[in-house]
Amino acid sequence: MDYDNMMLDGESLGPTVKISAADSTHVDFELTNVDLSFANSLRRVIQAEVPTIAIDLVEVEVNTSVLADEFVAHRLGLIPLDSREIDQLNYTRDCDCENSCGKCTVQLTLHAKCTSDEVMKVYARDLIVGIDRPNNHIGNPVITDPDGLGSLICKLRKGQEIKLNCIAKKGIAKEHAKWSPTAAVGFEYDPHNKLHHLDLWYETDAATEWPKSKYADWEEPPAEGEPFDFNAVPSRFYFEVEGAGNIEPDAIIQEGIKELQKKLAGLIHGLGENDGMNGDYDGPRSPDAMDGGVGWQDQGYTTPYGNAGNASAWGGGAATAYGTTPYGNSGGGW
């Protein structure tokens, strides 16, 4: 851990975290002495790239409820399933198995039939979780209500029946929001808008018309007549992470950072493998030194002076101080 604190903004203190509130579904914390770009990366990664498990495939055997099969399947997908220790589960695409197995999926079955005159409600607790899974909590429907019911899946009237088999898979929210570990992530900085990153609309006075952030007391308000500091950068970030229940909120942050590091490690690995590739290629090009974007090739018009384009008495298309120009294709290395 040889991270150089001198690299950071602020008083080279290094990043600090202050947790202001936490419970089983929330964590509110302040992250200081990091750059906006890093804080935002953290927010993005915990919202979209932390893996969880959710129902992905539904085989409907019987569905005589009023809801269409795909409607029920969609509702099933959105039920949060326990995703703690998700590392023990493979992505189905990476798994050695043919279609699905206990190492990459969790099976859930649901069978409900209404026989009484009253409307029957089918809840997430009625899902029966298969035993072939890496540990005995992964894939369990998340049940947090005092009655222990879980999410409502559908309602059945007398004689209606629903029987289906679900396959839950590991995934990330970038693919589908059902895999999101978070319900919401609050991200805030500069409550007094000292940096002018916001342009607040107002009738007569922005300060009185806009409600104060709860973090406004945490930071000095701007002094009367204080000049705008155009060099200032944000350094205090207020996160309010609200979990969906499938992973504990503190673990979401931890997993998020881990996921970011996995991304980096993969790239460091890929970079070591192959980094010379200046070959023939018709796609986008690196802008070449000094080329100014245009001018090396005939621009499609000439002047009667025979001196069109960029070529001039200064040496036509000859090399610049930066060496040969890579445009066009010589037989050489480019």
Add this chain to the structure above:
Amino acid sequence: MAGKTRARAAEAEEVDQADITMEDAPPSAQKPGYSQEEGSAMQEDEGEENDVAGEEEEEEEEEEEEEEPQRVRILPGSTETAASFEFLKEGHTLGNALRYIIMKNPGVEFCAYTIPHPSEDKMNLRIQTYDTTTATAALAKGLQDIEDLCDVVADEFWTQRDKFNAAQNK
């Protein structure tokens, strides 16, 4: 492609001969009916004459060339100290943080990123360095720096979490 390239080189020679009489004339004035390609080939040829050493280095690079799908690629036209990298399956999450941390490297003159088109899962990163380092080295250092920063933040978060929990249970 290689065949095409060779043909162009031959044309370039032809152009070069023409150049004996029309030294500094632009491609458009060389001979009527010259195409753009030929014109540029000539320019390339002149470049070679003037910078033989640079060309040798670039040939070495071509030998390493490998056509495999890879996460990071240097876009053609890059030099040691000024390179553009194309990242597949990356976006603002990595791009902006990487841009920031590479810019913090004192050996780096310029660093910026772009997502050229929103429906392509690609992120391009441009790095220009001073002579003290290379673009690839700056990128590798940048990646390592964020990884170290992540370690620090993860550690800090976890110690603060433990502290918070301890305070709550009192």
